[in-house]
Amino acid sequence: xxxxxxxxxxxxxxxxxxxxxxxxxxxxxxxxxxxxxxxxxxxxxxxxxxxxxxxxxxxxxxxxxxxxxxxxxxxxxxxxxxxxxxxxxxxxxxxxxxxxxxxxxxxxxxxxxxxxxxxxxxxxxxxxxxxxxxxxxxxxxxxxxxxxxxxxxxxxxxxxxxxxxxxxxxxxxxxxxxxxxxxxxxxxxxxxxxxxxxxxxxxxxxxxxxxxxxxxxxxxxxxxxxxxxxxxxxxxxxxxxxxxxxxxxxxxxxxxxxxxxxxxxxxxxxxxxxxxxxxxxxxxxxxxxxxxxxxxxxxxxxxxxxxxxxxxxxxxxxxxxxxxxxxxxxxxxxxxxxxxxxxxxxxxxxxxxxxxxxxxxxxxxxxxxxxxxxxxxxxxxxxxxxxxxxxxxxxxxxxxxxxxxxxxxxxxxxxxxxxxxxxxx
Amino acid sequence: xxxxxxxxxxxxxxxxxxxxxxxxxxxxxxxxxxxxxxxxxxxxxxxxxxxxxxxxxxxxxxxxxxxxxxxxxxxxxxxxxxxxxxxxxxxxxxxxxxxxxxxxxxxxxxxxxxxxxxxxxxxxxxxxxxxxxxxxxxxxxxxxxxxxxxxxxxxxxxxxxxxxxxxxxxxxxxxxxxxxxxxxxxxxxxxxxxxxxxxxxxxxxxxxxxxxxxxxxxxxxxxxxxxxxxxxxxxxxxxxxxxxxxxxxxxxxxxxxxxxxxxxxxxxxxxxxxxxxxxxxxxxxxxxxxxxxxxxxxx
Numbered sequence: 001x002x003x004x005x006x007x008x009x010x011x012x013x014x015x016x017x018x019x020x021x022x023x024x025x026x027x028x029x030x031x032x033x034x035x036x037x038x039x040x041x042x043x044x045x046x047x048x049x050x051x052x053x054x055x056x057x058x059x060x061x062x063x064x065x066x067x068x069x070x071x072x073x074x075x076x077x078x079x080x081x082x083x084x085x086x087x088x089x090x091x092x093x094x095x096x097x098x099x100x101x102x103x104x105x106x107x108x109x110x111x112x113x114x115x116x117x118x119x120x121x122x123x124x125x126x127x128x129x130x131x132x133x134x135x136x137x138x139x140x141x142x143x144x145x146x147x148x149x150x151x152x153x154x155x156x157x158x159x160x161x162x163x164x165x166x167x168x169x170x171x172x173x174x175x176x177x178x179x180x181x182x183x184x185x186x187x188x189x190x191x192x193x194x195x196x197x198x199x200x201x202x203x204x205x206x207x208x209x210x211x212x213x214x215x216x217x218x219x220x221x222x223x224x225x226x227x228x229x230x231x232x233x234x235x236x237x238x239x240x241x242x243x244x245x246x247x248x249x250x251x252x253x254x255x256x257x258x259x260x261x262x263x264x265x266x267x268x269x270x271x272x273x274x275x276x277x278x279x280x281x282x283x284x285x286x287x288x289x290x291x292x293x294x295x296x297x298x299x300x301x302x303x304x305x306x307x308x309x310x311x312x313x314x315x316x317x318x319x320x321x322x323x324x325x326x327x328x329x330x331x332x333x334x335x336x337x338x339x340x341x342x343x344x345x346x347x348x349x350x351x352x353x354x355x356x357x358x359x360x361x362x363x364x365x366x367x368x369x370x371x372x373x374x375x376x377x378x379x380x381x382x383x384x385x386x387x388x389x390x391x392x393x394x395x396x397x398x399x400x401x402x403x404x405x406x407x408x409x410x411x412x413x414x415x416x417x418x419x420x421x422x423x424x425x
Numbered sequence: 426x427x428x429x430x431x432x433x434x435x436x437x438x439x440x441x442x443x444x445x446x447x448x449x450x451x452x453x454x455x456x457x458x459x460x461x462x463x464x465x466x467x468x469x470x471x472x473x474x475x476x477x478x479x480x481x482x483x484x485x486x487x488x489x490x491x492x493x494x495x496x497x498x499x500x501x502x503x504x505x506x507x508x509x510x511x512x513x514x515x516x517x518x519x520x521x522x523x524x525x526x527x528x529x530x531x532x533x534x535x536x537x538x539x540x541x542x543x544x545x546x547x548x549x550x551x552x553x554x555x556x557x558x559x560x561x562x563x564x565x566x567x568x569x570x571x572x573x574x575x576x577x578x579x580x581x582x583x584x585x586x587x588x589x590x591x592x593x594x595x596x597x598x599x600x601x602x603x604x605x606x607x608x609x610x611x612x613x614x615x616x617x618x619x620x621x622x623x624x625x626x627x628x629x630x631x632x633x634x635x636x637x638x639x640x641x642x643x644x645x646x647x648x649x650x651x652x653x654x655x656x657x658x659x660x661x662x663x664x665x666x667x668x669x670x671x672x673x674x675x676x677x678x679x680x681x682x683x684x685x686x687x688x689x690x691x692x693x694x695x696x697x698x699x700x701x702x703x704x705x706x707x708x709x710x711x712x713x714x715x716x717x718x719x720x721x722x723x724x
Binding site: 418 | 458467470514531532534559561577578579601602619620642665685686687688689693694711712713714715
């Protein structure tokens with residue numbers, strides 16, 4: 001074989017190597033290693049005597065029960081803690097590969113990120129499936145606020161008392177969002193029979209069986225009858241569905257007008273005021289109008305918002321929210337998720353829908369240093385970089401930067417010498 | 426055997442996506458920064474700019490007026506005010522082949538038609554339109570047909586000079602916030618969904634948009650304005666991070682240029698942009714209160 005042929009073979013080998021490199025396999029067969037009897041686990045318990053007690057617990061992990069420690073651990077050495085044979089985030093999936101279905105609609109982040117030991121003890125636990133706590137107490141480790149709210153609710157939803165697993169799958173769901181065992185409304189209709197007279201009466205005879213129940217009802221309980229969310233649109237609270245909807249006798253639920261035109265029937269002054277400004281926020285005038293951000297029936301948020309303000313704004317303004325998250329210094333209104341402190345969410349006469357002009361006045365509503373000591377600001381003070389006026393945003397980026405004090409430079413001297421060039425060193 | 430290996434190696438090399446780097450690109454070199462009109466009055470939050478071979482019309486939004494500059498050997502001179510009660514808040518501008526000026530007013534949500542001398546002629550009203558129209562953006566194509574991105578109707582409508590509807594394309598169902606569109610020289614229309622970081626394409630014979638690129642957020646923070654240059658390359662303005670993204674006609678990302686800042690050559694919440702026939706790129710650098718021109722080296 002010539003040198004040329006060797007060269008071609010070598011190139012082929014190099015190109016194929018990344019494709020062919022096998023991942024480390026967990027629990028590799030010990031056959032052919034002339035192991036002593038019990039070397040895969042029984043021998044381990046000779047030193048790790050505490051496991052005798054562990055084995056007495058109600059739920060023991062199958063590999064341990066079978067004395068197969070090498071199913072998860074490497075007996076000699078490992079790059080990972082506890083001599084794990086594979087990364088902790090992967091090792092469980094070697095035996096439980098189908099835990100997260102490929103067609104999952106929603107997955108529990110703990111499971112998808114491989115943090116199985118946050119819920120399960122890998123060796124043994126007092127509770128079924130090696131769970132480290134029982135039922136809802138386990139879920140409350142992370143979802144304490146939800147559990148507390150459900151416990152305090154004046155009107156409770158019966159399945160909540162039976163446990164989270166009544167409606168949610170703890171790992172993943174192929175049928176619905178939020179790990180629901182089935183999507184809404186079919187999950188709800190499993191218990192709430194629409195052919196019962198009371199069901200129809202409560203829904204004013206509207207054909208709601210195809211509607212999304214959780215648009216109005218809080219499945220975890222509420223202080224309002226019918227477990228409606230705590231903020232209810234007045235026509236719903238007063239059962240005046242006909243203000244917005246057509247006749248209840250139809251096969252589907254209809255609305256009397258589309259988009260903002262419908263809202264205008266009651267909120268005409270507000271909509272007129274919004275329209276009178278120079279810049280209208282895009283969703284207000286888009287196809288769905290007000291319903292882009294507000295729910296028409298009920299909401300857990302004030303002003304019938306469909307989600308917390310920061311999440312709602314973040315649907316379109318992801319980059320702005322991310323900027324704040326990555327910022328070294330945090331701007332308090334954004335950190336609190338209160339975008340509307342500075343911005344009018346409907347419309348405004350200024351760019352960014354600022355509530356005040358110039359922007360320095362807006363900043364001044366919280367930062368009173370302008371009352372006593374400040375860099376000269378205002379229309380009369382010219383920014384030599386662009387000929388515009390010097391305002392707070394000439395030096396700061398209100399949603400954050402990689403550097404302290406929301407300034408876009410690592411050192412304040414770099415910022416100052418942008419304009420005061422004679423001091424540049 | 427060796428031939429087989431050589432063929433295999435050749436195919437493996439083909440898998441390496443080098444094509445993205447070989448595409449022809451634009452290089453932006455700062456030329457001019459214009460902060461005032463002919464009288465020395467400063468621009469305030471300019472949102473729009475349009476250009477042809479002889480002139481540049483800017484929407485000086487904060488001052489509620491248009492400004493007309495002449496192009497003299499690639500240099501902007503003048504800055505004569507065009508003011509009309511009918512366009513209190515101009516945000517987007519286009520110039521027709523006959524020199525007429527079309528202006529989208531952000532407060533009225535109407536497109537105004539001005540004569541070549543700048544006098545108001547009429548608002549653009551589509552014939553036989555019963556529903557409300559809310560123009561978010563618009564373009565004139567090479568035949569002076571008007572392409573309107575209608576937010577209220579979730580559609581793009583195409584009107585001829587008389588307002589007669591020629592075509593209508595529904596916005597893609599998956600679109601979240603379509604903010605801009607452009608029409609390529611071959612009649613293909615591209616639609617920019619700013620909140621989804623996606624670009625959709627409808628070819629001249631298509632009845633619906635199809636996805637061209639959905640990964641803009643990997644390169645751009647908030648893509649808000651779109652230009653298809655004469656070769657079909659897409660220029661996308663990153664408003665929030667003051668940059669320009671360049672994409673091939675197939676949506677492949679090629680590169681990012683310019684950056685956020687205040688000094689000449691940098692951008693601070695840029696908005697509309699245009700190319701002159703000689704390849705000069707002009708952009709409304711909104712929060713810097715100026716127009717900037719850049720040589721691109723591409724006529």
